[in-house]
Amino acid sequence: MQKVGGKMKWIPQDVETYLNAKEYVDTAVIPIYSVSVGGDMKQSAAMAEFITLLTSHLERQFTGRLLLFPPFTYLKVEKTEKVLGDLQIWEENIVNSEFKHIFYITTEIEWRTHENEVDGSLIWLPSLPLEQMSDSQKMEMIDSQVKQLLILFTQKWHENG
Amino acid sequence: MSKERVSRRQFLSYTLTGVGGFMAAGMLMPMVRFAVDPVLKAEAGGDFIATKQKVSELTAEPVRVDFTFKQKDAWYESEVTNTAWVYRDDKTDKIVALSPVCKHLGCTVNWNTDKEHPNQFFCPCHYGRYTKDGTNVKGTPPLAPLDEYPFKEKDGYLYLGKAKPRKGA
Numbered sequence: 037m038q039k040v041g042g043k044m045k046w047i048p049q050d051v052e053t054y055l056n057a058k059e060y061v062d063t064a065v066i067p068i069y070s071v072s073v074g075g076d077m078k079q080s081a082a083m084a085e086f087i088t089l090l091t092s093h094l095e096r097q098f099t100g101r102l103l104l105f106p107p108f109t110y111l112k113v114e115k116t117e118k119v120l121g122d123l124q125i126w127e128e129n130i131v132n133s134e135f136k137h138i139f140y141i142t143t144e145i146e147w148r149t150h151e152n153e154v155d156g157s158l159i160w161l162p163s164l165p166l167e168q169m170s171d172s173q174k175m176e177m178i179d180s181q182v183k184q185l186l187i188l189f190t191q192k193w194h195e196n197g
Numbered sequence: 198m199s200k201e202r203v204s205r206r207q208f209l210s211y212t213l214t215g216v217g218g219f220m221a222a223g224m225l226m227p228m229v230r231f232a233v234d235p236v237l238k239a240e241a242g243g244d245f246i247a248t249k250q251k252v253s254e255l256t257a258e259p260v261r262v263d264f265t266f267k268q269k270d271a272w273y274e275s276e277v278t279n280t281a282w283v284y285r286d287d288k289t290d291k292i293v294a295l296s297p298v299c300k301h302l303g304c305t306v307n308w309n310t311d312k313e314h315p316n317q318f319f320c321p322c323h324y325g326r327y328t329k330d331g332t333n334v335k336g337t338p339p340l341a342p343l344d345e346y347p348f349k350e351k352d353g354y355l356y357l358g359k360a361k362p363r364k365g366a
C-alpha cells in the first residue's frame with residue numbers, strides 16, 4: 037500500500053502502520069502539559085496549543101521512526117508525587133512494549149527538577165506566545181524549533197544505538 | 198542511578214539552553230521577513246499552487262520551498278503546508294522539484310546533511326539516502342525514488358502540482 041505523506045499519530049490507521057513497521061519505529065514521543073481551571077486557564081490553554089503544534093510538526097518530520105502518543109495531562113493542583121507516579125507507570129508500560137527511546141516534551145518548568153526520576157529524555161522548552169502570530173509565522177517558528185529537536189533526537193539515537 | 202546517566206542529562210540540558218537562545222532570535226526574524234515579503238496566497242491555477250519562489254533565482258543547489266493550501270479533512274478545513282526540494286539541473290537546464298517524504302516510512306529528508314555522503318538527500322530516521330535527482334541509493338532502506346512535483350511558471354513564480362511517484366531506477 038502506498039502511503040502518501042505518512043503519519044504516525046494516535047489514530048487506528050497509524051497505529052496499524054506502526055504495528056507493521058515496529059522494528060523501525062523505536063521512539064515514543066509523549067507531550068506533557070498541565071491543565072488549570074480558573075485564573076490560569078488561558079495560559080494553560082496556550083501552553084497546550086504550543087505543545088500540540090510542536091509535537092505534531094515533529095511527528096511529520098520523523099513519521100517513520102516515532103509514534104506520537106496522546107498527551108500526558110494532569111491538573112495543575114495535583115500533588116507532584118502523584119503526577120510523577122502516574123508518568124512512571126506510563127513509562128513502564130511503554131518500555132515494556134519495545135520502544136527503545138522515549139522523549140517527553142513539555143513547557144512546564146517544574147519537570148526540570150524531576151528529569152532524573154524518569155528514564156526517558158525529558159525535553160523542556162519555553163512556551164512561546166503564538167496568539168499574536170499569523171499562521172505562517174507560527175509555522176516558521178515551530179519549524180525552527182523542530183530543527184533543533186532534530187539534532188537532539190539524532191544524537192540520542194546515535195548514543196543509545 | 199548511574200553516573201553515566203547524570204552526564205547524559207547534563208548534556209541534554211546544555212543542548213536545550215541552545216534551543217532556547219536560538220528561539221529568542223527566531224522570534225524577531227520571521228516578523229521582519231513577513232512584513233517585507235509580498236505574501237503570495239495560494240491562488241487558483243488549476244491544481245497548481247503558488248509558491249514564493251522566483252524561478253529565475255533557482256540554482257543547481259536544491260532549496261527548500263514551502264507552499265500552503267487549504268485541505269478538507271473530515272469536517273473541517275485546514276491549512277496544509279507542503280515542502281519541496283527544488284533546483285535547476287545544470288546539465289539539462291530543467292527544473293526539478295522533489296517531494297521530501299522518504300519512500301521508506303515517510304520521514305522528511307534533508308539535503309546535504311550527512312557529512313559522509315555529501316550532495317545527497319538524507320533521511321535521519323533510518324539513514325536512507327537519495328542522489329540529487331531523487332534516485333534511492335541501493336543498500337539504504339528506501340526502495341523507490343522520491344516523488345516528483347509537476348510544476349509551472351507563472352509571472353516569474355514557481356507553481357507546484359501534486360507530487361507523483363516515479364519509476365524505480
Ligand code: FES
Pocket residue numbers: 100101299300301302303304320321322323324325338339
Ligand atoms: S523513513 Fe527514511 S529511511 Fe526510514
